[in-house]
Amino acid sequence: MKRFLSQILLALMAFWLTSAAAESDPKAVELLERMDQLYQQDASHATMTMHIKTPDYERTMKMESWSLGLDYALVRVLEPVRDRGVSTLKRENDMWNYLPRVNRVVKVPPSMMMGSWMGSDFTNDDLMRDASWVEEYTVTLVEEEARYLLRLVPREQTVTVWGGMEIDIDRSTLLPLEQRYYNEAGTLMRVMAFAEVREFDGIALPARMVLTPLNKEGHQTTVEYNDLTFDVNLSENWFTLQNLRR
Numbered sequence: 001m002k003r004f005l006s007q008i009l010l011a012l013m014a015f016w017l018t019s020a021a022a023e024s025d026p027k028a029v030e031l032l033e034r035m036d037q038l039y040q041q042d043a044s045h046a047t048m049t050m051h052i053k054t055p056d057y058e059r060t061m062k063m064e065s066w067s068l069g070l071d072y073a074l075v076r077v078l079e080p081v082r083d084r085g086v087s088t089l090k091r092e093n094d095m096w097n098y099l100p101r102v103n104r105v106v107k108v109p110p111s112m113m114m115g116s117w118m119g120s121d122f123t124n125d126d127l128m129r130d131a132s133w134v135e136e137y138t139v140t141l142v143e144e145e146a147r148y149l150l151r152l153v154p155r156e157q158t159v160t161v162w163g164g165m166e167i168d169i170d171r172s173t174l175l176p177l178e179q180r181y182y183n184e185a186g187t188l189m190r191v192m193a194f195a196e197v198r199e200f201d202g203i204a205l206p207a208r209m210v211l212t213p214l215n216k217e218g219h220q221t222t223v224e225y226n227d228l229t230f231d232v233n234l235s236e237n238w239f240t241l242q243n244l245r246r
Contacts, residue, residue, distance in 0.1 A: 028141035029134055032150055035167055035176055036132045038205060039225075043068045043234040047078075047226045052120045055218035061118065066232070070132065072239040077118070088117070089244040090127055091236075098244045105241060114161060121190070121211045121221040125161070136160070147171055162189075173197070175206055190214055200228035 039046075043066075050061045062079040076087040085100035095108040108115075113125040133139070137152035152165040163184035168177040179192040190213045194206035205228070211221045 025141055028139045028150060031148055031169060032133050032139045034174060036134060043232050044228060044230050045232045046228045049224045049226060050120060051222045053220045066234060068234050072236060074239055087244050088127060089239060091239050095124060096244060121213050121219055188214055201230045
């Protein structure tokens with residue numbers, strides 16, 4: 001019995017040490033924190049173009065967005081004219097859509113988090129992310145000649161539909177090249193490619209992101225930043241339902 005208990009104790013210690021090592025890789029955490037805040041910083045204002053492609057149609061929208069960390073965001077459609085004013089507000093764990101044609105604010109329920117945002121391949125859940133990846137995932141690092149590969153596994157308490165993610169980072173620029181999303185069975189479900197590095201407000205960033213869902217043949221969404229400014233004067237009180245309607 002003593003021998004059995006000792007084996008159990010050794011196994012538990014080995015498991016704890018393995019887990020601790022996976023969570024204490026400072027370089028992996030540092031790189032992931034950089035990816036986490038790349039387009040956010042403290043506060044930001046952006047104009048962007050989104051192109052949605054499906055087997056049945058293609059459409060292009062111009063949008064304006066404001067964000068404050070990960071907890072607050074407001075996105076408003078500028079073009080086309082028929083969609084002008086359609087907006088989405090995120091405040092911590094809550095999300096609303098404003099539909100100007102009917103002058104109605106609609107709160108997005110948890111059951112709609114995986115629904116498409118504005119007909120794109122991005123989901124409401126993509127906009128609702130309210131915690132850093134460092135808090136929600138354990139991360140390990142693979143160093144290759146031209147890139148860093150981060151492997152993310154959700155922590156036990158993390159609520160997510162993804163079983164894991166991978167991020168390729170250029171070693172010379174420390175900018176993302178590609179992000180891959182896997183389901184719980186380990187099947188690759190969608191790929192986000194980053195391209196066209198430009199300087200925004202003194203910071204070099206990929207200006208174009210192309211999201212391709214692998215379970216929807218012929219679907220693709222491209223987002224291109226036209227302008228991006230950081231350290232803008234925003235507070236939590238700016239992200240209100242009143243501003244959502246304006």
